[in-house]
Amino acid sequence: MAVSISVVVLLLFLAVLFMRQGGLKISHALVCMVLGFCLAGTSMAPTISGGLTATADLVGSLKP
Numbered sequence: 001m002a003v004s005i006s007v008v009v010l011l012l013f014l015a016v017l018f019m020r021q022g023g024l025k026i027s028h029a030l031v032c033m034v035l036g037f038c039l040a041g042t043s044m045a046p047t048i049s050g051g052l053t054a055t056a057d058l059v060g061s062l063k064p
Contacts, residue, residue: 011036 018024
């Protein structure tokens with residue numbers, strides 16, 4: 001759950017940053033949001049979630 005919230009916050013930050021710089025229009029952000037909701041309802045959702053979790057675990061295990 002914490003990884004999902006962190007990813008959502010990161011994606012929200014990036015979307016706001018792009019909108020402020022003019023590189024992402026509000027309509028593009030809405031399309032991205034709808035795509036995310038659609039992907040969450042598909043059979044690919046567990047695979048995407050597993051990939052994000054594995055990536056977060058890998059990054060978290062790295063030592064500087």
